[in-house]
Amino acid sequence: QVQLQESGPGLVKPSQTLSLTCTVSGGSISSGSYSWNWIRQPAGQGLEWIGRIYATGNTNYNPSLKSRVSISVDTSKNQFSLKLTSVTAADTAVYYCAREDFNYGHNFEYWGQGTLVTVSS
């Protein structure tokens, strides 16, 4: 059973960089037809796709965040990471990592439990 787990600071100061890591267990990040994604959800609001990375290192980002986002992968550690620069209070949200499966209709089958990141001084 594939599991994903987010980790990183729960509090980030305005203008600083938010950094999160997603550790994948129960399967190799390098195998299969998958992409590895970050999705966020402000309190009481809907879901926003941030971007994705493939095991090859190829990335796609949401244009609304593209200038501030970077996603990287470390296949040796079975992890992928998110960096979001110049954060403001509007970036306060629960951040999820998720695996997108291309075998059956391109869906987010596996999710981490989510981690709350608060942007505040």
Place this chain on the structure above:
Amino acid sequence: DIQMTQSPSSLSASVGDSVSIPCRASQNISTYLNWYQQKPGKAPNLLIFGASSLQRGVPSRFSGNGSGTDFTLTIANLQPEDFATYYCQQSYSTPRTFGQGIEVETK
């Protein structure tokens, strides 16, 4: 970007009811449409992929239909554990986008 619209923001229903949850895409997305259920404090859970394929382990009272721009998630014989928020999501193109969600609440 493809906009996904879910309206209204909430629906009231009772145990045993049949509930239909709509979703509309701003352009033709064929059947690249997924449905998720989310309960408070939890990650979303995949229910339906490809507009109508039931994810393994999901009860058969959940069903999806539609293609192009209009889609529906139907819950037959609503159970107490089904009171939750439901999101549609398009996987036709990037950026991936979600609807605003519809909360199914107790009447």
